[in-house]
Amino acid sequence: MKWVLNYKKGIKWKYWFYNSMIIIGGLISTIFTAMILGVVIDKGLMAKNFDLIGPLLLIILLITIIGKTLSYFGVILIDSFGSKYTGNVIKQDCYKKINQLDQEFFRKNPLGELTTMLISDIWTIRYNICYVVKTFLGIVLRFSGALCYCLFVNWKLTILIMIPMPIIGLLSKNYIRTSSKLYERKRDIISSFNNYIQENIEANRLVKNFGVEADEIQRFKEKNKKLQNHNYKIRMRFINFYNRVNILSESMTILLVLFGGLFTIKGYITIGELIAFSSLVGYLRDPFIELGSLIDDWQNFLVSVERIQKLLATKPTIKDKGTITLTKEPHSIKFENVSVKIDGKTILSNINITIKPKETYAFIGPVGSGKTTIIKLLLRLMEPTSGKITIDDIDIKDYTKKSLRDYFGYVSQTAFLFSDTIRNNVSYADLSLDDHRIYEAIDIAEAEFVYKLPDKIETIIGENGVSLSGGEKQRLSLARAIVKKPNVLILDDITSALDFETEVAVSKNIATLQYDCTKIIIAQKIFSVKDANRIFVLNHGKISEEGTHKQLLRKKGFYHTIYQIQKGNFGGEYYGK
């Protein structure tokens, strides 16, 4: 709790101020009014001193309205504060943090876990700081007030009545200790349950395709049962605990009747005092019952805070410590002895490449040879295990991540589009771009199909562009990168879903871009790479050959083999016709 309230400086005071509004408001409108009412009854009514009553009742009314109004605003302010603080500060920081993290983190924290953190955990924290704390404070105050009064009236009786209290304290401590693991487990089950549902919704076509609806339903039932069983376990344990607390609390009333009665009969206290005791015993006893249910909330709170703390303390593996801004001018890029090893596997080994500005470079190679890895290194989505990558002889780590990524325009192998308008998708890098730029990019990407749509660039495409064909998605993804007018355009197998004619048109457009641009092309087809200034052939993470198209053909190595296969696929008899 301390951590939550101290997370942002200065909010503590606001928080306690609002709480005190509620508490004071509550106090004066309950305890004070109760006391005055007591006077009304004793000194006014019973003593037949009627003139006293009118004004006193008026005072009660006034105090009540003032007190309740104070509480009313206090509650509204604290709930508002809670929402704002947990939503706009803590949750927002969590979201920011996630945006900075990398592959490593996402491997260990699937989407279901992340949504559980930002939806469920945040809610739990909010609920606790808004509701639980003020309830707890209210309880503590009423209890203290009542305790003071009772001690004042007769401390011996008070102590007798309070005998169960330490036992309740021990029980609670014990419960919290032994059940904490259960709450942690509950949170984990919920997280993986949510992840499963999220994947299922995403894979809805696959589910239909394989006709596994019934299987998925069965699997869901099992996971659902698991969650409910665990919830049941927790609730049963809680009820047992709560029940014991109840018994001990109620026994306080019995102790009051017994000992209070005895004391009165023996004359140690007056009947009036006993009546006062009995009206206040509720304030002594009820706190423990209410505290019981707060403990359940508290357990959830502890688990949630721990997760959020952990998230916010996670340090990105790929640090953004660079201070130099990479200017939007032609620069040369070098890979110097770059190697990448993951989990003991070598992905890239001793890569040495020089990329001169304004030229076109290409990478070709079989599946899993490391082509996309090279790109990820360049974009700093990954870091080399050894070696370094430099731009203008400065290590890319020394540039700011932002300026580095601004420098490149990246079209990935599988386009990820957002369920937004086409305009917002294409202008993803810069929403302020005017339509002219967007149309220009669409034309270069040969994505004129957009103009045939009823809403044109305002058309909303479904989740991940499901309403578009593969080729249409790919072209929009290309437009998205081109619209930035980047200094380096990285095209990772962008024509795999395009028909031949479109592919030719796109390639031509890219080759004849109106501004100076370095191009890095990854492709499977000789056709796509043959015009590059330099082609690198990747094989099992190593550059096995490099050179121009003609040079590589002459080498009669791997490149030549691919060429022959691709050409040979066209059948000999039509050669030359």
Add this chain to the structure above:
Amino acid sequence: MVNKYDVDEKNTTFNIHNLKRLLQYTKNHRFKLFISFFLSAIATILSLYTTKILQYVLDDVIVNKDIKQLLLFSFIEILLTIFVIAFTKLKDKLLVKINLDIIYDLKNDLFSHIQYLSSDYFDTRPHGKILVRVTEYTEQVSSLITNQLVNTIMNFINLIFVFLFMLTTNVSLTMITIVGVLILILIFASTSKIKRALRQDINNKKANMNAYLVESLKGVSTTQVFNREAVNEDIYANLTTLQIDALNKMRPYSNLGWFSIQNISTFTTCAIYFIGIKVLYPNISVGTIAVMGSYSERFWSPIRSFFNTIDSFIETMTYLERILETIDEEIKIQNCEHPKQASLSGHITFDHVYFSYDGIRNVLDGIEFEILPKQKIAIVGETGSGKTTIANLLARFYDVQAGSIYFDQIEVKEIDLYSLRKQVTIMQQDNFLFSDTILHNLKYGNEQITDHQVKEVCKKLEIDAFIKQLPQGYNTILENNGKTLSEGQRQLLSYARVILNNPKVLVLDEATSKIDVQTEKIIQTKVKDLLKDKTTITIAHRLSTIVDSDKILFIQDHVVKEEGTHEELMKLKGEYYRLYMSQYALYDK
């Protein structure tokens, strides 16, 4: 109409019938629920008596200094308390069970229905909005029937008793309390419509916010590459603020309840004292006034609880309505009345098929073709010409607007969907993999396949070697939906998956587009054997992939423009020829 993350979903209308539907979920628990009510009622009555006894002890026993009676009544108190606590414990346990069972059933029903909903449901709204209904809304509704209902009964009993006590003590002063209750009812009645509207708004804003969260987290890589972190954070912050604003609008109303009640209760209690003394006295004793005052205070606690329940009811109904909205969503693609369980031979006919996704653009314009069993067909055409659509229609993900599709002379609409989909499999372009082991992914829908069969297919697809050198081999869990693998590797796994499903008709939609040509060639030869008894339809742009097909369907202008073998089409010297030659010319050195 496609819903976006920042567009509110259309509001539902209130219908008390929905509550009846929720009550249906208690069908199996009626007896337990009744017992809970019963136990609760008894516990409440008994605890009322404990109060009465306490009073008696205070008033009489102690005054009479009767220790024996004191001990006796203490003992009775102990007994009563034990019963109250025991009954309450039992009731709580019963209610928990019922509560959790209702959530269990509700979640099952919702999820099951979602499995059968047609593709267009998922295509037209952010998935996050579907997700929250299953994960969050279901948790909120069950307490309505259990805790809330039981509390209402408890409160009602308390209320009746206190009210009766008051009436039998003094009617005029009781009227004052009634006036107070009437004022309260007025306040609640006048604000309930607003509260409902505000609550719906809160729900919508929350759904928007969470939908954006889910989607933007899915695309974190893209966000990072395009330096979009700041913009996304702003969007998310805005959506959060909208939700907070909606909550803030609600707060004055939601707190009005206790505020009114506590003020009214003090007011009526004071009024009772005042009127009792100034007006009714001396026709009424001082003691009576004191008792009425004390009853009046006790009257309002159950009232407060009761009105809390009403507020909770309003809130819960809004969640329930969303859940039922999804459960009631029409399943557009369904079996006809007497679906046929056909064993397909792989003979397919498209007869003048017209199809459009949005009702405006025709993606297929009267297309027709015939495919014979075991033929190896290729579909070629420019992007967006409808090739994937043909695949989607074959597996009946959508129904055509006009024309028919036949499998072995049976219309696809008449074939049992389950049987159809087991025999017609499409390898889709997105290669979705679950965060599960490689083995489970490949055995998807076919748990009975042996590990050996899986490995054999993987060997043929040249992916076995790669899998074997992973830390846990085939039991490696594909974290983050397999994003740590290369695109080509994921495509190969997806390819293996469809082959292992062993359908009669296999549609390969760009199945090897991300795989290099050399590997592709090797695979094609090895896989020929596995596919020889199937009708395969290959959709590809690489003409080299399809030259050996039994028939090539060249699609243009949303119809089949040319069809035939590669040789026949080349002889035609039409569009296909032109396309082929221009692709080839690039290799001519």
